[in-house]
Amino acid sequence: MNYPNGQKKRPLKKENTGMKINNYSNRGMTLEEDINVTNEYYLEQNRAVVHKKPTPIQVVKVHYPERSAAVITEAYYKRASTTDYNGLYRGKYIDFEAKETKNKTRFPLANIHEHQIVHMERVIKHGGISFIIIRFSSFSETYLLEIEKLLPFWFEQFHKGKKSISYEIIQQEGHLIPLKYQARVDYLSIIDQLYFNEE
């Protein structure tokens, strides 16, 4: 399940044709778009029920023009109190956050907020499955890292001041998510291995 340093470093090139890789690159899909497409596919296939939560917005002023829809004319982005995605898979509650970095050597922990860590800790304590999906966009590599494995690094930063996790550690501790044509970020294949003992 773990991919040691250097092994399977570019699975896209091995598993897909060059054509597909080019399609992916040309489209310039963000991780969020890829996950949304994946979740829609899972839903169509009746495999899982996972949705992205709407972005929280604080509405201040709303204008109600006659005969048409209400227009919000002043609003502000609020900080999310939980993670971006949650849902249901094989009877289990799953909950995750997805982050993309252009950094080639490490994943900066500033990408995750403390309240999200608190939330994900609660999830596992209550019997749910929680993880983060990290994409190193320079390499087109996407990893699943269980929250149980993230936590030690998270807490370490306050003692040792190390505010990132190296790419090598993510490779070792995380699980490379296969990128497929429809399930573009097929994270459930990793969940099957990790939590349902399937290959």
Add this chain to the structure above:
Amino acid sequence: MNYPNGQKKRPLKKENTGMKINNYSNRGMTLEEDINVTNEYYLEQNRAVVHKKPTPIQVVKVHYPERSAAVITEAYYKRASTTDYNGLYRGKYIDFEAKETKNKTRFPLANIHEHQIVHMERVIKHGGISFIIIRFSSFSETYLLEIEKLLPFWFEQFHKGKKSISYEIIQQEGHLIPLKYQARVDYLSIIDQLYFNEE
């Protein structure tokens, strides 16, 4: 678990002091506010992890003033694709919608959208728990109705044209949710009875 017609019709007056009833009324808390307070209390008590999803908003224009936060200057409310609340309780995924009606004789089905029904059906098929919370605000009564019990009424409307569920049926088929001081809409006490065989 069911409260036959006429029985326990005004539990607030029996279970709480008149003082508290007045407090509730004076505050004029909406069902949504009551559920949010309840969920916060559950979270503090480490009993469950349930959150309301943000309202989905389509952002059209954003203004970025110098030295201050981005201001959304044009946006529109979008229709939610799922339900308002979901989370995790005793290892189970729970998912529900909450609706309030001033109607004294029936609950109009127009309060629920078809895509929400589709979503809640998916949830139970995948092993989750799904229900609606209905408040008859004229009576200060709040009921939990399992999605399994709602579905026959939902589909009936297309055959028989009956676009509501009578108050009496909700009383019989639903479960009166106790209103408490902190867990204002203590829906988990009903979930304990229905899904975990506890009294």
